[in-house]
Amino acid sequence: MMEIPQAYEAEFLGDIAEKLDLSPLTRCIFTERLSQQNLDANWTDIVESCQPRLTPDQARKDNWSRQILPKLRELGFDHEANAKKLWQAVRPWLVQTHYHPWLWDKLSQISQKTQQMGIKAAKSPDHLGMLPKRNDYLTTVPLGSEVIFELQLPDSAHLTLLEREPNGTVVCLCPSPFAQTSQFQPQQTTTIRLPQASAPQPAFVLTEPGKEQLIALLTPKIPPFQWLEQSRFEAMALQVSQLQETFEYVKSQNSPQVRLLSTAYEVV
16 A cells, blocks of 8 residues: 655645544644654654643543544544554555545646536537536536537647546546547647547446546646556556656646646536
8 A cells, every 4th residue: 555755744634634623732633643653652752742732641532532533433434442553543544545535636726727628418419408517518417428528728738637536536538548649739629529539439428426527737748657658548547656646746847838727517
């Protein structure tokens, strides 16, 4: 299992503590107790960093057992009764279940919401024509619909298109078998449509209700992701390490030619 890089650990644990709606003092106990460097520490060491100062027994019984653990159970953490040192099980569980969606949320937060891209009905029955739209793009689509994706592209760019499905899976739609061409020139086309003509099917079929999110990374040339070439030939779900690589790449870029766009729609 992948470990959280130290550079992101405090922010990740802090965001989870905020999601759990912990008080400032209990939040400190939570983040200190679940820090990688403190997994083997005793409670005396944990309370040293938190103010107002608690006794080790107060921190363990009142904050950890009575406040933090019940909220973690509500979040989905399951454990054996009377298990010892549960924080050593909580941390890998958080990494496994929440780090991937956390990375996606961070990518979404630094993206630019746009009306340059979205989905349209592959066919246009009357009832689809009446659904809510954002400019020309649908914001709500019935389950089972066939749709296509469009992006208005004013400049030359390589497109890396990621989709987060309602179940949380992140897939790469471009490059992929639906879009083996991922480098585009504006004199050739200003409207990118997926699936492309070479795709195994002419439209995407929406098979799961919920929120679909799309993030488009536009770069002057192909990003240095080794998995992109694999994605070109197989439908690929991104692992946490690949999503982290994407996030770190975007954060490291300081160029107006590198853009991150996002949009979303509901499948009902």
